[in-house]
Amino acid sequence: MLNIAIxxxxxxxIAMEKLNAIGIDFPEYSKKSRKLIxxxxxxxxxxxxxxxxxxxxxxxxxxxDIGICGKDTLSENMPDVYEMMDLGFGKCKFAxxxxxxxxxxxxKKMIVATKYVNVAKSxxxxxGEPIEIIKINGSVELAPLMGLSDVIVDIVETGTTLxxxxxxxxxxxxxxxxxxIVNKASLKTKNKEIQSIIKxxxxxxxxxx
Amino acid sequence: MVNKRxxxxxxVEDINSAKYxxxxxxxxxxxxxxxTFGYTQVLTPTFEYYDLFSEMxxxxxxxxxxxxIDKNGKILVLRPDxxxxxxxxxxxxxxxxxxxxxxxxxxSVYRSADFRAGERREFIQAGIEYIGNNSAEADAEVIxxxxxxxxxxxxxxxxxxxxxxxxxxxIMQSLDIEDEAKYTIKQLIEKKNLxxxxxxxxxxxxxxxxxxxxxxxxxxxxxxxxxxxxxKHSILTESMKKAIDNMCSIYKILDDYGxxxxxxxxxxxxxxxxxxxxxxxxxxxxxxxxxxxxxxRYDELLGKFGREISARGFGINIDEILSAxxxxxxxxxxxxxxxxxxLYHERNRKLGFKESDGLRSKGxxxxxxxxxxxxxxxxEELAIKYKFDNYKKVLLVSDDNVDRIKD
Numbered sequence: 102m103l104n105i106a107i108x109x110x111x112x113x114x115i116a117m118e119k120l121n122a123i124g125i126d127f128p129e130y131s132k133k134s135r136k137l138i139x140x141x142x143x144x145x146x147x148x149x150x151x152x153x154x155x156x157x158x159x160x161x162x163x164x165x166d167i168g169i170c171g172k173d174t175l176s177e178n179m180p181d182v183y184e185m186m187d188l189g190f191g192k193c194k195f196a197x198x199x200x201x202x203x204x205x206x207x208x209k210k211m212i213v214a215t216k217y218v219n220v221a222k223s224x225x226x227x228x229g230e231p232i233e234i235i236k237i238n239g240s241v242e243l244a245p246l247m248g249l250s251d252v253i254v255d256i257v258e259t260g261t262t263l264x265x266x267x268x269x270x271x272x273x274x275x276x277x278x279x280x281x282i283v284n285k286a287s288l289k290t291k292n293k294e295i296q297s298i299i300k301x302x303x304x305x306x307x308x309x310x
Numbered sequence: 311m312v313n314k315r316x317x318x319x320x321x322v323e324d325i326n327s328a329k330y331x332x333x334x335x336x337x338x339x340x341x342x343x344x345x346t347f348g349y350t351q352v353l354t355p356t357f358e359y360y361d362l363f364s365e366m367x368x369x370x371x372x373x374x375x376x377x378x379i380d381k382n383g384k385i386l387v388l389r390p391d392x393x394x395x396x397x398x399x400x401x402x403x404x405x406x407x408x409x410x411x412x413x414x415x416x417x418s419v420y421r422s423a424d425f426r427a428g429e430r431r432e433f434i435q436a437g438i439e440y441i442g443n444n445s446a447e448a449d450a451e452v453i454x455x456x457x458x459x460x461x462x463x464x465x466x467x468x469x470x471x472x473x474x475x476x477x478x479x480x481i482m483q484s485l486d487i488e489d490e491a492k493y494t495i496k497q498l499i500e501k502k503n504l505x506x507x508x509x510x511x512x513x514x515x516x517x518x519x520x521x522x523x524x525x526x527x528x529x530x531x532x533x534x535x536x537x538x539x540x541x542k543h544s545i546l547t548e549s550m551k552k553a554i555d556n557m558c559s560i561y562k563i564l565d566d567y568g569x570x571x572x573x574x575x576x577x578x579x580x581x582x583x584x585x586x587x588x589x590x591x592x593x594x595x596x597x598x599x600x601x602x603x604x605x606x607r608y609d610e611l612l613g614k615f616g617r618e619i620s621a622r623g624f625g626i627n628i629d630e631i632l633s634a635x636x637x638x639x640x641x642x643x644x645x646x647x648x649x650x651x652x653l654y655h656e657r658n659r660k661l662g663f664k665e666s667d668g669l670r671s672k673g674x675x676x677x678x679x680x681x682x683x684x685x686x687x688x689x690e691e692l693a694i695k696y697k698f699d700n701y702k703k704v705l706l707v708s709d710d711n712v713d714r715i716k717d
Binding site: 158163178180182183185186187280283285286287289290292 | 427601
């Protein structure tokens with residue numbers, strides 16, 4: 102049996118559609134259900150819903166064989182897993198955003214509020230800009246508005262939330278999309294089952310193009 | 311502040327006797343396999359100079375080492391790896407021996423760990439180093455030893471992932487691109503991240519043939535014949551061909567050991583290229599999601615200590631084996647039942663001790679306990695008071711003979 106971890110939230114619905122499209126059905130699943138584990142017909146696949154930023158740890162440790170999660174989680178946690186497919190959905194960008202009238206003051210360290218501490222650190226390190234980080238767990242846009250930080254680093258999908266809160270993207274860090282990750286042991290020990298799922302998803306993605 | 315008196319720090323633990331016994335048995339079995347392959351055990355110090363590791367391209371991150379400052383200001387580290395100290399030992403203490411050197415170790419290793427992933431910062435590593443004998447036979451024997459060690463622990467599902475670093479190095483040598491781009495390509499291949507690799511290659515100017523090849527590498531895994539089939543029509547420079555030939559010979563030898571079915575090829579294993587030369591491998595058991603052993607060939611290491619000589623080896627993470635066993639319950643350890651309880655009255659103490667001693671010298675676990683004068687000699691009460699359940703047999707020493715009261 103294969104265990105697949107899916108992150109609750111923005112990617113879950115599309116991920117479920119993709120699995121359905123390749124013929125993996127979970128009869129008991131509905132969006133409203135509070136259950137966290139679902140089995141496919143014939144028990145070939147077990148699906149578990151975990152917090153989006155935890156998908157990688159389930160896969161890295163081998164509790165799940167396959168995971169579907171955003172590149173944002175992978176960039177932040179840097180798990181030791183195979184990052185085998187870019188699934189092409191859930192596209193957005195990592196960006197630095199600030200209030201409209203913000204200008205960089207090179208005399209002092211810039212304060213960055215973010216959920217993505219490691220991503221922010223390595224980005225500014227590469228640019229050679231010294232910063233201080235404040236770790237925020239949600240509604241990151243508030244931080245510059247309330248004077249908690251100078252800028253934020255976050256994923257930006259349409260930019261609506263930023264705009265409504267008077268923020269603008271000042272730098273783009275990189276692209277984010279949903280990825281299929283695989284446990285390093287599972288790819289070898291459950292090779293045939295995993296290959297067949299990957300192949301089906303690949304074909305499905307090509308059909309959509 | 312919470313008083314930490316009752317807790318152990320993160321990443322370490324108290325090991326209770328049941329777990330310790332299991333751990334000890336695992337080590338004993340593995341050590342026995344190493345011994346039968348002709349290895350003798352050595353020990354290197356717990357403290358080493360930081361310089362030993364910082365000046366070395368090792369497979370470990372310098373930030374992950376525990377550092378201490380010596381009285382005279384020198385930086386020391388807690389043994390973060392065993393292979394490098396053994397390489398030093400061979401280059402210095404064994405420098406008069408021109409024969410092959412086969413050394414084993416079984417010792418604690420200390421590394422700063424990712425507590426988010428539940429990693430440990432102290433674990434036991436058991437392993438071997440085979441120095442000298444520049445041949446595919448020696449490489450294969452080391453992998454065979456690893457498989458044999460796993461078999462001795464009754465793991466029926468054993469899986470060895472074998473790669474050949476010279477194949478990838480061969481490709482990289484032919485590419486005229488920046489080191490930074492090479493590094494990124496290597497990282498993406500190690501992660502089998504085809505999506506990002508494809509995008510990266512669009513921005514780099516190299517021949518299309520090579521782009522195609524680089525995109526193939528992450529998928530060059532599977533059984534030996536499958537992989538050979540996949541690379542049939544790809545570019546093969548002289549050094550790449552040599553690497554593939556070497557991998558084939560090692561595989562053939564392992565097949566003669568009867569281990570062909572355990573071997574899975576992955577040419578996308580490209581981690582730690584600065585350290586390894588030639589074959590590298592990782593071992594998996596059962597359904598455990600993390601590797602329990604890893605190793606490979608490192609011909610350049612001894613040279614750093616002034617002795618150019620080929621070498622290969624591997625290390626088994628005993629703690630990882632232990633957690634894999636919990637998953638699979640493959641070993642049936644019967645523990646904690648002692649063999650004999652010997653009960654005696656004070657007047658028969660001498661006889662009681664003599665009897666205990668006789669049984670202990672036969673290897674039985676024996677506990678001797680003095681009976682109180684008012685203890686009833688037979689009956690349920692005595693069995694409860696002296697916890698007969700914990701013993702396989704109970705003997706009662708009386709004035710002229712020894713009675714079995716539980717057998």
